[in-house]
Amino acid sequence: MNKSAAKVLEIVVCDRVYRVGCSDDQFLLLREAALELDRRMREVRVQGEGVGPERAAVMVALNAVYEMLEQKAVSNWDVSEVRKRVTMVEERLDRCFFEQDSLF
Numbered sequence: 886m887n888k889s890a891a892k893v894l895e896i897v898v899c900d901r902v903y904r905v906g907c908s909d910d911q912f913l914l915l916r917e918a919a920l921e922l923d924r925r926m927r928e929v930r931v932q933g934e935g936v937g938p939e940r941a942a943v944m945v946a947l948n949a950v951y952e953m954l955e956q957k958a959v960s961n962w963d964v965s966e967v968r969k970r971v972t973m974v975e976e977r978l979d980r981c982f983f984e985q986d987s988l989f
Contacts, residue, residue, distance in 0.1 A: 891906055891907070891908060892906070892907055892908070892909060892912050893905070893906055893907075894906075894907055894912060894915055894916055894919070896915075896916070896919035896922075896923075897919075897923060898919065898922055898923045898926055899923065899926045899927065899930070899938050899941070901938075905919075922945065925945045925948070925949075926938070926941050926942065926945055929941040929944050929945055
């Protein structure tokens with residue numbers, strides 16, 4: 886991370902304040918992530934009375950990673966196959982335009 890582009894984001898999770906360094910382009914998304922983390926932590930603590938912050942953090946992290954892996958499995962595109970198909974479509978369009986131009 887470039888030191889000149891560094892910002893410090895102050896986030897609050899379960900009433901505890903944390904300062905996190907980030908670049909300008911990470912700032913908004915990181916702030917949104919912190920708000921979501923706080924929401925999820927509070928939800929876990931409300932649902933499970935007596936759940937401490939460490940256990941809540943582990944549960945939230947586990948759920949977040951599970952969701953990420955589940956999404957990755959669902960949207961696992963074969964990029965090389967997509968590129969091949971796009972190239973084929975471009976070639977077909979080129980042929981169509983060439984044939985159209987030769988008509989005039």
